[in-house]
Amino acid sequence: MGETESAAPEAARQELSADVVCVGFGPAMGGFLTTLARGVVNPDGSTAVESRVAPGLPLQVICYERADDVGFGVSGVVTRARALRESFPELEAAQIPLAAPIAEERVLYLLDPIGASRRSATLRGADRLLRAARFALPVADEALELPWTPEFLHKRGGMVLSLGQLNQWVAGQVLQTGAVQIWPGTPVSQALVEGHAVTGVRLVDQGVNRDGTPAEGYLPGMDVKAALTVVGDGPVGPVGRQLDEVFGMPEGHHVREWAVGCKMVVDLAPDRPAKPGTVLHTFGFPEPEIFGFLYVHPGNVASVGIFVPSWFDCPARTSYRYLQHYVQHPALQRYLAGATLRSWGAKSIQESGRRGEPRLAGDGWARIGEGSGSTNVLTGSGVDEAWATGVQLAQGVLELCRSGKPFSRENLEAAYVARRRGSWVEAEGRVAERARDGFGQGVATGLLGMALSGLTGGKVSLGPEPVPPHERIQGVEGWYEGRIPAAEVAALRAECARSGRPLHDALMDRAGWPPIACDGKLLVSHQDALLLGGKVQAPPGYADHVVFLRPELCKACGARTCVAICSGQAITDVPDGVPAFDREKCVHCGACLWNCSQPLEDGSEQGNVAFLAGAGGLHSAEN
Amino acid sequence: MNGLQIVVCGSVVPDPLQTLEPTAGPAGPVLKNEAMLPAVLDPWAGHALWEAAHLAAAVPGSKVWLVALGPKAKLQQVMMVVGQKVPFELVAVDGPAGGFTDSHETAAALAEAVKAIPGLDRSRLLLFGGWESAARGAGTTLALVGARLEIPDLFLGVDALAVREDGSLEVLERIEGGRHQVSVCAGAPAVLGWATGNRPEPRNNPQVGMLNMRGILPALQKARPAPALGGGVTFEAVSLPKQQRETRVVKDLPAAEIARELVAWIES
Numbered sequence: 001m002g003e004t005e006s007a008a009p010e011a012a013r014q015e016l017s018a019d020v021v022c023v024g025f026g027p028a029m030g031g032f033l034t035t036l037a038r039g040v041v042n043p044d045g046s047t048a049v050e051s052r053v054a055p056g057l058p059l060q061v062i063c064y065e066r067a068d069d070v071g072f073g074v075s076g077v078v079t080r081a082r083a084l085r086e087s088f089p090e091l092e093a094a095q096i097p098l099a100a101p102i103a104e105e106r107v108l109y110l111l112d113p114i115g116a117s118r119r120s121a122t123l124r125g126a127d128r129l130l131r132a133a134r135f136a137l138p139v140a141d142e143a144l145e146l147p148w149t150p151e152f153l154h155k156r157g158g159m160v161l162s163l164g165q166l167n168q169w170v171a172g173q174v175l176q177t178g179a180v181q182i183w184p185g186t187p188v189s190q191a192l193v194e195g196h197a198v199t200g201v202r203l204v205d206q207g208v209n210r211d212g213t214p215a216e217g218y219l220p221g222m223d224v225k226a227a228l229t230v231v232g233d234g235p236v237g238p239v240g241r242q243l244d245e246v247f248g249m250p251e252g253h254h255v256r257e258w259a260v261g262c263k264m265v266v267d268l269a270p271d272r273p274a275k276p277g278t279v280l281h282t283f284g285f286p287e288p289e290i291f292g293f294l295y296v297h298p299g300n301v302a303s304v305g306i307f308v309p310s311w312f313d314c315p316a317r318t319s320y321r322y323l324q325h326y327v328q329h330p331a332l333q334r335y336l337a338g339a340t341l342r343s344w345g346a347k348s349i350q351e352s353g354r355r356g357e358p359r360l361a362g363d364g365w366a367r368i369g370e371g372s373g374s375t376n377v378l379t380g381s382g383v384d385e386a387w388a389t390g391v392q393l394a395q396g397v398l399e400l401c402r403s404g405k406p407f408s409r410e411n412l413e414a415a416y417v418a419r420r421r422g423s424w425v426e427a428e429g430r431v432a433e434r435a436r437d438g439f440g441q442g443v444a445t446g447l448l449g450m451a452l453s454g455l456t457g458g459k460v461s462l463g464p465e466p467v468p469p470h471e472r473i474q475g476v477e478g479w480y481e482g483r484i485p486a487a488e489v490a491a492l493r494a495e496c497a498r499s500g501r502p503l504h505d506a507l508m509d510r511a512g513w514p515p516i517a518c519d520g521k522l523l524v525s526h527q528d529a530l531l532l533g534g535k536v537q538a539p540p541g542y543a544d545h546v547v548f549l550r551p552e553l554c555k556a557c558g559a560r561t562c563v564a565i566c567s568g569q570a571i572t573d574v575p576d577g578v579p580a581f582d583r584e585k586c587v588h589c590g591a592c593l594w595n596c597s598q599p600l601e602d603g604s605e606q607g608n609v610a611f612l613a614g615a616g617g618l619h620s621a622e623n
Numbered sequence: 624m625n626g627l628q629i630v631v632c633g634s635v636v637p638d639p640l641q642t643l644e645p646t647a648g649p650a651g652p653v654l655k656n657e658a659m660l661p662a663v664l665d666p667w668a669g670h671a672l673w674e675a676a677h678l679a680a681a682v683p684g685s686k687v688w689l690v691a692l693g694p695k696a697k698l699q700q701v702m703m704v705v706g707q708k709v710p711f712e713l714v715a716v717d718g719p720a721g722g723f724t725d726s727h728e729t730a731a732a733l734a735e736a737v738k739a740i741p742g743l744d745r746s747r748l749l750l751f752g753g754w755e756s757a758a759r760g761a762g763t764t765l766a767l768v769g770a771r772l773e774i775p776d777l778f779l780g781v782d783a784l785a786v787r788e789d790g791s792l793e794v795l796e797r798i799e800g801g802r803h804q805v806s807v808c809a810g811a812p813a814v815l816g817w818a819t820g821n822r823p824e825p826r827n828n829p830q831v832g833m834l835n836m837r838g839i840l841p842a843l844q845k846a847r848p849a850p851a852l853g854g855g856v857t858f859e860a861v862s863l864p865k866q867q868r869e870t871r872v873v874k875d876l877p878a879a880e881i882a883r884e885l886v887a888w889i890e891s
Binding site: 071 | 638640641642656658659661696699700703704707824826827828829830832833836840841843844872
């Protein structure tokens with residue numbers, strides 16, 4: 001980064017006060033604000049809970065969302081919608097665009113029709129058996145439909161949703177009450193910590209250079225003081241991670257399991273109508289570790305995507321290209337032949353679940369949603385759980401307000417944490433806690449471990465304690481040992497350094513993956529996908545939010561997993577140097593955070609990538 | 624000089640970077656999945672609003688209103704962003720803004736909303752808006768609003784406005800040949816349809832947001848439905864502009880060769 005002249009006059013930091021300040025608007029905050037808004041104002045519009053900072057007015061509640069729209073969200077969702085329905089007892093799927101009641105759920109094991117995926121001897125044997133017995137078993141289009149699936153995988157009575165549309169709908173409901181403010185396009189840089197307490201938040205500085213130094217139009221981020229700070233900024237949110245750092249994780253808890261979900265929203269071909277509410281879960285292809293899904297929305301629209309997990313050890317893990325191979329699988333082509341890409345997105349998922357639960361409350365603060373460890377990795381469910389935690393906190397907050405008690409750690413633990421501990425979110429989260437440990441030893445063990453955990457109520461699980469992600473990432477040479485000779489890897493490295501071609505693409509080609517034949521419809525270049533219904537905005541005047549902390553670690557790194565995994569091709573390789581980051585292309589999926597092979601060795605489990613608060617990203621309400 | 628009373632007509636439009644596909648609805652043409660498309664502030668109207676705020680800040684005692692005709696839910700969302708940029712008072716009218724309304728009807732609804740603004744001194748009124756907004760590029764809507772408010776002075780394609788000491792207005796309008804026409808008029812009332820102006824989009828200022836918030840939500844709650852728009856006009860057909868994109872994948876072509884090819888294509 002070049003030296004920059006500061007053109008900024010001294011600008012004063014503004015400050016304002018509220019009663020409750022919230023960070024992030026997702027499903028958890030939707031549940032929190034929906035419940036809180038109903039409690040602070042009476043049905044006749046009069047004040048039910050009075051503000052302490054603006055006496056005479058109702059409780060002053062402000063929510064800041066990083067993205068430029070409240071409808072930003074990246075998930076095709078299939079959910080039982082238990083908590084959502086409790087909040088909206090009259091809810092019909094038809095009220096929310098793209099929502100549909102679940103019509104059918106199926107689980108497919110996908111064979112590899114290409115022969116490029118890396119399968120263990122066990123899986124290869126199983127594949128041979130399936131192919132041999134394809135006339136006796138439900139095998140078609142290179143896929144086995146599981147004749148039975150355990151109950152915990154089912155979402156009967158639930159619905160298919162688009163998270164973007166759900167967020168947009170919920171925001172509309174909340175804003176209509178007039179009791180809550182939601183400000184999008186406003187990233188929060190940090191919580192204001194004073195001693196053992198959080199006293200509010202600081203918004204990001206504007207009018208700064210890429211390195212954060214003041215520039216023309218410098219406007220220091222405002223301090224918003226509040227008696228209660230509610231943090232629901234998701235799995236890679238900078239405020240939640242700051243709280244982990246400041247207050248520490250509970251004994252034995254850690255966030256080591258991740259996945260990046262990468263998905264498309266597509267218009268299905270008119271001659272291939274699919275029933276809204278059709279749900280397809282898949283595993284086995286493009287790699288055994290990569291699970292996938294297809295959910296059909298109303299209007300012949302579908303969400304289709306894959307999850308690339310942290311325990312997929314390959315350093316050449318470009319989720320977008322894997323997704324392109326996935327949608328070409330014959331079992332998916334049943335639905336997707338002739339389909340057209342509408343939009344595209346990616347998001348990190350915290351898959352440690354309850355084992356990654358941080359401290360849930362302290363003096364002046366509480367955490368809700370995925371960043372608080374509410375995601376259930378056994379049932380593959382997170383949105384409804386997140387919503388429930390938001391509702392539980394709001395109920396607790398209203399209780400404390402009505403009884404005039406302060407938002408101290410003890411009071412929040414009694415009013416919120418105890419509620420959560422006594423709920424289905426906790427009970428099911430405990431069952432799921434060790435359900436995925438088996439994947440540390442391979443896919444077959446992982447699947448068996450999941451089944452055992454689910455069927456024994458969490459009493460039995462397989463596999464060791466997960467290790468930090470950087471310990472799992474192998475070097476390129478190590479991963480391809482026995483498949484691509486080291487000399488050839490070195491030649492590919494040199495060729496890619498010369499041509500600027502991504503090494504992970506070259507390695508996938510060499511490993512036998514066919515080139516993607518872009519058709520301008522479903523298969524488009526990665527850069528085109530960014531623009532197709534997934535507009536990337538990076539307003540000027542903000543600092544880079546992806547920062548490589550210690551250049552020498554990047555220079556010594558041969559894996560470059562951050563480059564391979566980057567969902568927006570925003571991180572590009574600089575041979576023997578620090579990767580380049582382009583804020584314009586970043587979709588804020590946060591995968592770089594947990595895809596760094598270089599630990600900081602500072603006692604934390606953090607890699608060399610800092611993921612800070614930033615503006616911009618995708619702008620698509622249908623994700 | 625007395626403060627200015629600036630009314631900006633501006634609403635939301637579907638994000639132009641999304642796929643906008645006209646289709647036939649029960650009441651005439653609509654955009655496919657219109658309710659799902661993210662909305663943004665109409666860029667033309669945005670320029671007018673930033674200019675209005677800049678002008679109001681320079682002339683003490685001035686006030687800015689934003690009169691927005693659009694679907695209430697979309698207005699609500701977009702105002703959460705726009706509300707952080709500059710101070711204004713929102714006047715919301717609930718109605719369609721998908722691009723298929725008729726200029727006359729839109730102008731009638733907007734003019735009624737302006738007339739109903741309490742305390743507005745129409746002799747000091749500067750009516751701002753996007754030059755080509757709400758008219759499918761025809762530039763007619765703002766002129767019709769001005770006519771209904773009986774304001775004779777109309778400037779379109781405005782890129783700059785200066786208020787002189789005596790209250791007269793110096794206006795730069797775009798004309799052919801990439802040049803500007805400079806006009807001077809005695810002062811308010813006047814209608815100015817803005818082109819792009821010269822102001823960048825202001826930064827998000829949460830202080831401004833808090834001030835605006837006091838008015839935005841009540842204004843949205845009070846938003847009156849516009850009279851049914853679209854009556855009397857039928858659209859025979861709606862088609863997308865011809866796709867101009869031609870993609871070829873060519874490898875190892877020198878930059879000079881690519882440049883030559885581009886120049887040849889432009890010249891053809």
